């Protein structure tokens with residue numbers, strides 16, 4: 185592929201080098217991360233490898249650490265492709281490379297550790313923001329484009345790349361920006377994605393209207409948000425049919441005129457109840473629709489699709505999520521939907537628990553320890569929902585703990601774009617504070633995580649509080 189044809193020209197040289205090395209391999213082990221971005225990264229890379237005729241096997245890891253990398257090294261593969269992780273563990277990976285265990289190829293968007301390697305595709309290495317402009321799935325997509333051959337155009341894979349980006353919350357300012365926009369453009373050109381300005385509430389495809397309004401937590405409208413009776417009363421006063429055959433309709437069931445009536449009713453109500461204008465603007469955003477998926481299903485809306493994927497991989501069923509990404513609309517989709525009901529219950533119970541228990545304040549941060557009440561694989565999602573909700577003060581980062589094992593504590597941290605603009609970098613906080621107590625961590629400026637020894641919580645918090653203080657001073 186010519187440089188000019190790359191969706192992200194700044195990354196095209198790195199992508200070509202990675203693609204050439206993969207083509208030269210006998211067999212590739214593809215390792216990816218267990219969340220929506222990791223699953224879509226794995227599905228994009230696996231599809232591109234298969235189309236290029238490159239023999240490979242796919243594995244998923246909860247966390248890439250010295251132990252899981254050693255396990256990967258023990259497998260007899262000459263080349264290992266890491267997607268949606270690998271950059272942060274480059275120190276450990278490069279040691280294996282030097283020993284001749286395997287040649288690493290990395291397509292990632294996390295903060296790199298302080299080492300280099302020959303085949304490394306990461307937006308951060310070219311000045312592109314890895315938390316807001318390109319995800320792991322986006323990096324994998326750029327690689328997939330470099331892998332395409334004379335009879336294979338991989339632009340259809342842009343659909344999964346957008347699911348990954350939204351799964352990592354890269355659209356949190358109302359739409360995708362930067363390199364992600366180029367990926368969207370590819371998907372639109374390929375006829376797999378449609379974009380439209382729409383009411384920006386989670387659940388437009390599957391939620392009945394009262395639930396759509398009641399559960400919308402990003403913009404709080406008094407008397408509607410978190411208020412079932414209020415949401416129903418508001419809907420019943422609108423001059424549209426909100427029910428059909430006795431059943432609540434969904435946003436996707438409304439025609440353009442009906443949507444307009446509902447959206448402007450909601451805006452008027454927000455204005456009348458004193459919601460600030462910047463919050464009212466946040467009610468509208470860009471919707472990304474996967475046009476090949478059936479309307480009214482979780483797969484049609486990229487945001488609902490990403491939650492469906494988290495519901496599989498974060499519960500040790502990455503195989504199910506991968507199968508859905510690869511097109512299984514039978515047994516795998518049915519199983520994913522069952523897992524989704526469980527995931528939703530866990531998120532809602534987890535958030536309730538945090539709201540009821542409250543957080544503990546330190547000088548520069550706030551924290552809670554969920555022990556074994558919240559699964560460590562979703563405690564970060566709950567922390568993100570908590571800091572985005574009016575119940576938790578958004579002016580300090582949140583640090584969440586959950587039990588990982590009898591010996592280890594999982595740490596998740598979430599901040600805000602406003603805090604990042606003031607200097608917050610949670611990736612550095614998690615890495616430095618965890619390493620100071622014998623653990624390890626990393627991630628993004630706005631969202632990061634770590635694992636630490638179970639009895640080091642106090643020392644870890646003291647270090648993290650000091651580092652956040654320095655960053656924000």
Ligand code: C5P
Nearest residue numbers: 221315352353354356564568598630631
């Ligand atoms: O695995 P890691 O990249 O894959 O996951 C990113 C995490 O950071 C996700 O849980 C996502 O929700 C969170 N995030 C966030 N706010 C952002 C960007 C990412 O909470 N603006």
Ligand code: C5P
Nearest residue numbers: 351386399490491494528531565568569
């Ligand atoms: O699970 P996932 O990280 O994809 O969720 C992304 C966002 O979608 C959450 O932070 C939350 O705001 C919203 N969400 C929701 N209800 C759910 C699942 C997710 O509102 N059941």
Ligand code: C5P
Nearest residue numbers: 564596597625626627631632633634635
């Ligand atoms: O697990 P959690 O959702 O809190 O992770 C937030 C971000 O931090 C993710 O991008 C994840 O890959 C990263 N992380 C990391 N090292 C860890 C834990 C999380 O780089 N030990």
Ligand code: ZN
Nearest residue numbers: 221268320352
């Ligand atoms: Zn990611």
